[in-house]
Amino acid sequence: AQSVTQPDIHITVSEGASLELRCNYSYGATPYLFWYVQSPGQGLQLLLKYFSGDTLVQGIKGFEAEFKRSQSSFNLRKPSVHWSDAAEYFCAVEANAGKSTFGDGTTLTVKP
Amino acid sequence: DGGITQSPKYLFRKEGQNVTLSCEQNLNHDAMYWYRQDPGQGLRLIYYSQIVNDFQKGDIAEGYSVSREKKESFPLTVTSAQKNPTAFYLCASSPYTLDVRSSYTFGSGTRLTVV
Numbered sequence: 001a002q003s004v005t006q007p008d009i010h011i012t013v014s015e016g017a018s019l020e021l022r023c024n025y026s027y028g029a030t031p032y033l034f035w036y037v038q039s040p041g042q043g044l045q046l047l048l049k050y051f052s053g054d055t056l057v058q059g060i061k062g063f064e065a066e067f068k069r070s071q072s073s074f075n076l077r078k079p080s081v082h083w084s085d086a087a088e089y090f091c092a093v094e095a096n097a098g099k100s101t102f103g104d105g106t107t108l109t110v111k112p
Numbered sequence: 113d114g115g116i117t118q119s120p121k122y123l124f125r126k127e128g129q130n131v132t133l134s135c136e137q138n139l140n141h142d143a144m145y146w147y148r149q150d151p152g153q154g155l156r157l158i159y160y161s162q163i164v165n166d167f168q169k170g171d172i173a174e175g176y177s178v179s180r181e182k183k184e185s186f187p188l189t190v191t192s193a194q195k196n197p198t199a200f201y202l203c204a205s206s207p208y209t210l211d212v213r214s215s216y217t218f219g220s221g222t223r224l225t226v227v
Binding site: 049098 | 116118143145147152153154155157160162170202204206208215216217218219220221223
């Protein structure tokens with residue numbers, strides 16, 4: 001069965017600093033990968049997705065992610081974090097029948 | 113604008129009661145999903161449906177039931193058999209078919225509390 005690991009439960013960065021959130025997946029074939037963002041008490045919003053092709057994908061709000069098959073990773077990056085980026089971030093993999101498996105999430109705190 | 117509507121936003125349940133959470137979408141999506149979210153545990157799949165009048169159990173279906181009588185609607189009933197129902201419930205949809213993969217569109221959630 002597929003699984004997703006987000007090793008960092010909580011990350012704190014200063015506003016304007018760069019950000020990298022880690023995601024590792026376990027799946028035998030080519031996965032379909034997603035990053036979602038959740039503000040407190042709200043649903044999840046799609047940031048970006050990887051289905052095939054270019055391994056560096058661009059998303060909304062200035063985020064990007066790189067798929068590395070050899071490392072089974074799909075890390076999320078942003079060159080300069082804004083205070084409004086503070087939220088919880090979820091990595092997900094869709095492996096079969098349209099069902100996505102989610103990681104446990106990483107909470108991002110942004111210091112002024 | 114198209115989207116998913118979950119209601120109510122907050123719900124309180126007494127011990128032994130069944131409660132039903134509503135999920136309606138106007139995106140013309142075929143697939144709909146229910147996830148449960150607990151602090152520190154991410155999202156866990158309860159039930160999903162890929163076509164009207166058909167649905168499948170997810171990873172934590174015990175104590176829950178669903179129906180899919182219309183394409184637009186996928187209500188979730190939390191029964192008295194669910195021993196720990198206090199959680200945040202999220203409904204999602206996608207235009208999933210065997211040939212087309214897509215991301216989910218989520219509703220804004222229902223927070224259920226047992227009192």
